[in-house]
Amino acid sequence: MKKLLLLVAFLAIVSAVRAQLPNEKFGKPSKMEWEYVGWGDAVGADAIILCKMMNVTYKLSDQVSNNNATDIEVNWGNIDDFGKNQIDDSNILVNFEFKLRTKILKPEGARHANIDITYYNADNDKVFSHDDLSDLKIKVFTKNAKGKVEKRNVNTSSFVTERVDDNYVVMHVEVPDVQAGSIIEYQYNITSTRPTFIYDWVFQESIPTVRSKCDIEIPAFLQFKMNAPIHKLVKSSVEVGHLAYDTNRTDMKRGKTCTTNHYKIVGDYIRPEDPEVAVFTSQIANPNVTVPAKMPNGSTHLRVK
Secondary structure (H helix, E strand, C coil): CHHHHHHHHHHHHHHHHHHCCCCCCCCCCCHHHHHCCCCHHHHHCCEEEEEEEEEEEEEEEECCCCCCCCCCCCCCCCHHHCCCCCCCHHHEEEEEEEEEEEEECCHHHHHHHCEEEEEECCCCCCCCCCEEEEEEEEEEEEECCCCCEEEEECCCCCCEEEECCCCEEEEEECCCCCCCCCEEEEEEEEEECCCCCCCCEECCCCCCEEEEEEEEEEECCCCEEEECCCECCEEEEEEEEEEECEECCCCCCCCCEEEEEEEEEEEEEECCCCCCCCEEEEEECCCCCCCCCCCCCCCCCEEEC
């Protein structure tokens, strides 16, 4: 009976620890994050990822000429579209917002403050599609001897970009002067002209991850095959949403909207060695533009060193 009570008490403590989740709002680490040192056998890690997130949104522009223009000849080939405003792939942008918060637990874990960001940048003047990395911000939070939180911004202008093949480059991000107890936040955006491509999302890193989340809202006219990991640590859902067009038209009383498929995939308390919790992937089912080059083997858009 005594052993049973001890077991129940232990499970209750473990459940309470695992019930703690990090603050998804960046800019101010929570009390839980300052105190958190991991769970189970992950307590002995050099560092942990408190939260990593990818938010994907599409931007649609209804800024093409109306087919009622007088210089357009109506024929059997375009009569179904006559009088409509059409969009094409040149009027679609995809915005990827990435956020990552890492906590250093031991002095030797300082190396995990460095990350690699892989993104599309074709080495070909004839390729018009591209991805632009922007708004990279890095903050380091540290508590001083009096327990006061000190914050500093990291200069991002000196980071080195390396080409890994004809289609992709890697930005090597190195964060200096971190110590045990430091919390590092990274934020950046990637704007893409490739509407049929979504970056893979890797749930596992080389260190334990408390929360890994991707939130993706895709216009319904782009049909993707979504492959979320099937595992008790990962939960996925999809619901119908709506997305407004950007427009410069003045002859419309109400702006146009598009039905979307809104996906949410969340994984909590994932260890590097956890089996079957791997990668969320997607593939366009009926592309209306050329499918872009795949990521280099062994690479992801974001990897904690």
